[in-house]
Amino acid sequence: MLADFQSQLTRTGLLKPGDRIVVGYSGGADSGCLLHLLKHAGYEVIAAHLHHGQRQAADKELKLCELQCNDWGIPFVSGKADVPTMSKHLKVGIEEAGRLARYNFLNQVKTRFEFDFIATAHTGTESIETAIFNMIRGTGPHGFTGIPAARDNIVRPLLNFTRSQTRQYCADNNIWFHDDPNNDELEFSRARIRHRILPEFATINPEFESAISRLLTIVDEEDQFLNGAAAAALEQCELQLNGELAFLTRDIEIAFDRQRLESLPPVLLKRAMRLAFDFFGTPLNYDQTQLLAELFATRQNGSITPEGGTTVGELSDDRLHIRILQPTEPFRFKLTIPGETESETFGWTITAFESTPTKHQNTRQALQVEIDLDKVNGELYFRSSQSGDAMNPLGFEGTRKLSDLLSESHLTPAARTRLPIICDFVGPIWAPGVCLSNKIRKEETTSRVLVLNFKPL
Secondary structure, eight states, X not given: OHHHHHHHHXXXXXXXXXXXXXXXXXXXHHHHHHHHHHHHTTOEEEEEEEEOSOOTHHHHHHHHHHHHHHHHTOOEEEXXXXXXXXXXXXXXXXXXXXXXXXXXHHHHHHHHHTOSEEEOOOOHHHHHHHHXXXXXXXXXXXXXXXXXXXXXXXXXXXXTSOHHHHHHHHHHTTOOOOOOGGGGOTTSHHHHIIIIIHHHHHHHOTTHHHHHHHHHHHHXXXXXXXXHHHHHHHHHHEEOOSGGGGGGTTTXXXXXXXXXXXXXXXXHXXXXXXXXXXTTTOOOOHXXXXXXXXXXHTTOOEEEOOTTSSEEEEXXXXXXXXXXXXXXXXXXXXXXXXXXXEETTTTEEEEEXXXXXXXXXXXXXXXXXXXXXXXXXXXXXXXXOOTTOEEOBTTXXXXXXXXXXXXXXXXXXXXXXXXXXXXXXXXXXXXXXXXXXXXXXXXXXXOOEEEEEEEEO
16 A cells, blocks of 8 residues: 555655655544555654544543554644534534634644645545535535545545555554544434445445546546636636726625626536635525526626625626625825835735936826925825815816716725825825826926835735
């Protein structure tokens, strides 16, 4: 098994020589097998064991895990979580609370020791169980692809092996392991799948694990291909929001041309819509996907709000506009002169420094301007736009409402709430990318200017 394990890592590139790995080690056969394999494959590993606070026997198991690691010369780190209490507070099941606790602990260990990856001992058998579990709950192709081999900083090197293979490896190498009694509790859905459904599959086809694994591989390949096609279609349909100020809201809104979306095959349109909402972490369920597809097909307008209520998709005559419902509190801060003023929340920075006038020509919608310092009243600061704001814009006669100027610039409501308005003691003098006040324009007699530059962080 070691040779197959090393060959698989080389073939897939899941791990590379020199990678340092935190291994989730429960003391079970799967995690004991993985820890032993990685050690003998030449990787630097740390065994991370989390006590779930559920069983009295867990204290003894922790000690046995530590002794096993000491025998192998592997560093051992342990932690403890009160999973039953977490389950109550988070209002999730025991299994989900345990999963959250484990990954939180493993990430803490990885950060503390500055390792490269977290490896968990999920096998191909567990991937099959997950796919069946998702199928029973109701899933599309993505949920029927099983457990991914890699996600973020987590890798699962045993997905090409079965549970019976890991147990045999432990037996062949005299590796101590214990069986978690929760794995036999039929009140848990996965245990019922493991002990009642999979044995029935085995009576029909003793090689069912290999057969289903092939199916999951095929579905995964086709799912990835269709996602790529849907993503490419979305890119062709995307509408540019807010012009040069697009960076203001790129993380909270996106829009697509309705006519182009309607030209897509229905199956690709549905997948594209799911991808678009997934981008904001608010997936569409089956019914919402069907409803949105029906609105497209019948040329109706409407809106969709996925579960959680934090995102809305608004379908109008010309576009689908998806945005996060994120109220923005009014803000007001002093401008750093000279230097940079940054907003990590909104993703922009303003640089300001004094200079002599250049040949740079100020324009109303520029993101960099030179203003006459001698015409500025008091200290400069920036704030959110307010009702009643007005200025005499460069190139205009008379005073205009700032709200009208923002509207004429075709900024979305979200962009308007995030745009900093530069003010002096009297009031607004510059709305970056929108308008510059005529009162602080530089002239031939201007001797010193303040250069202001507004750009993405």
